[in-house]
Amino acid sequence: MLTALSSRPRRRCYLAAGVLFSLVAPWSLVQASKSVQEHVAADPQGTVEIVSVAGSVEISGWDKPEVEVTGSVGDQVDHVDLNSANGRVSVHVVPHSGFSHDDNSTARLLIHVPARSAIVARLVSADAKISNVSGEVRLQTVSGDVSGDVGGNLNVTTVSGDVILAAHNARAVDIRSASGDIKLTGAGGDVEVASVSGDVTLELGAVTRGRIKTVSGDVTAKLMLAPDAQLESQSVSGDLHFDFLSAPSGDFDIQTFSGDIDNCFGPKPSESKYGPGSRLTFRNGEGRAHVTAETKSGDVHLCVVGERRGYVQPEHITRMSATPVRVVYVF
């Protein structure tokens, strides 16, 4: 026969129920995501292809001939497919049909890869972080941010994610973003960077071929030019700032429709009497480098690191114009 519980045992029951609930509740939440722990043998110099939609992917090189995938995925992720064949490992996060933005569709993965692997990653809104990988990295994302330290060549395309990368041994770099900011340090050789409205900040080594373009984002680049480098830059309204580690030796052709041109180591432009726009064309030294910049309304600033901004007339500058003082062209 049941007797009514006295208040003290009733409190104990409530307490026990509360404890039980607090133990169960977190577990029920954990059950909404699944953990991932997979690994497969991999070619130490093979390619690792990663496809994921949302969440984050951290790619870290190690010294094992193996790819290991750990982390967790939401319950809208069907499975993580890990395959190895012909020197190529693929890691595919496979969603259930239907795509949603919530946490149930995310995958937060840590992927260890052989350090000399080449990486090919296709992400949608997943952030990517890369470290200790010396192979080439090709990464495409829509809104994920990309960060890290890369040892090889780089090809990164994002639409709205930021790109913050160090690539000290890269000899070929191609980074494109629409609204994300781009910050790149250490690369040299063939460098191509394009942005629409994101700002671009570059600290580069010796560039042999550089193409830098923006629509409205500003570009600030500190770099050195190889002796026969070609550097082309273009902007509509964003400003272009170039700080050369040493005064480049070669030809310069700077044009702007309505922006200003400022040069701290060469001649100054003058405004045209004949129509809109101004142009600065000059040669510095005997070298074969070729530097061009075009803007519609963005300003162009050229300087040498350590030089004072302001007009300097080095002895060795040879003017292209027949007129000794003015270098001005109309277009």
Place this chain on the structure above:
Amino acid sequence: MSENLRPDDRELAQLPREIAPPRDLWPAISRAIRPAPRQRWPMALAAAASGALLAAALSWAILHNRPSSVPAPAQAALAGPAADLADPSYVAARAELEHSFHERLALLEPVTRARIEQSLLVIRNAQDDIRKALAADPASPVLQELLDSTRHDEIDLYEGVVRGTQPAISRT
């Protein structure tokens, strides 16, 4: 190859057909071809086509009643550029790409969508700006190059979204 394959034929066929040049030849090529820019589309013909495209794009936008975080006055800018678009095949192909771009845009988070639409607006505004400047100085090669460049940017944006969202809709 119509010849019967013999061992030495197979060896020949296996030789690499592509050999990378030992150095980048593009600088010399571009210097050789740059002085002679190609004829651009006549402005008058372009102006005639631009109205038709804008109307078509606006009709599409209205038909699909697409919500957007971009303010209403900007919708007209987003609907299509007042572009130098004389070629009907371009108009059709571009509309197709734009359609897919908008479809894929809908897959993305609202914040991302807004940023992308903002980028498109930046590009379109830049194009308008350049066109106004070109009206004052139609022979300017710099302005024309900048306009070309913004068209690249626009198509790159469409392609970036379409290609970038593919993992979201495919299953392996």
Place this chain on the structure above:
Amino acid sequence: MMIQGLRAATAVLELAERDNGEPNAVVAAAIAGDLRAFERLYRQFAPTVYGLCLRLTGERTAAEDCTQETFVAAWRALPSFERRSRFATWLHRIAVNTVLNRRRRPSAIYEVATPGDAMPDAVDRAAGPPPVDLERAIAALPEGARQVLVLVGIYGYTHGEAAAMLGVAEGTCKAQLHRARGLIASAMGREVS
């Protein structure tokens, strides 16, 4: 991008980056005068053109010159490219013409493998096969034989196509190929079939 024909946009939609290797949108843009698009074509096809030029001329400096001249000629001829053939095929034809035109120019120095570089016509088989690789053997062939061997044997053109490109009769083309095979077989210490 000057977008005269964006048919390749559908290729993007189908997630094929290219349609059988043909960068339609880029070609269309280049035809419309977009230098940036043409540079992309250069980046894609330079190894193809250089490889063809190198094998046809047998000499690196000439191959570089021919590659540059091919792309310059292609840029100038783009408005007449009607896209009935693949862009790579069209570029090939320009490259072959460039090589042949260099030879015909009175002031041009057409480099051929010097006698010191060429492989011997006959090999003493008793001494064992010489360490000759196929590439060197091809480079050392007489010009006409080399050009036919490259076009037919490596690049897969038919005799009729190669003959048309080289401006010779088809029978000549077949004879040159036979001669080329024989010379290579001798150079590499093989049975001549």
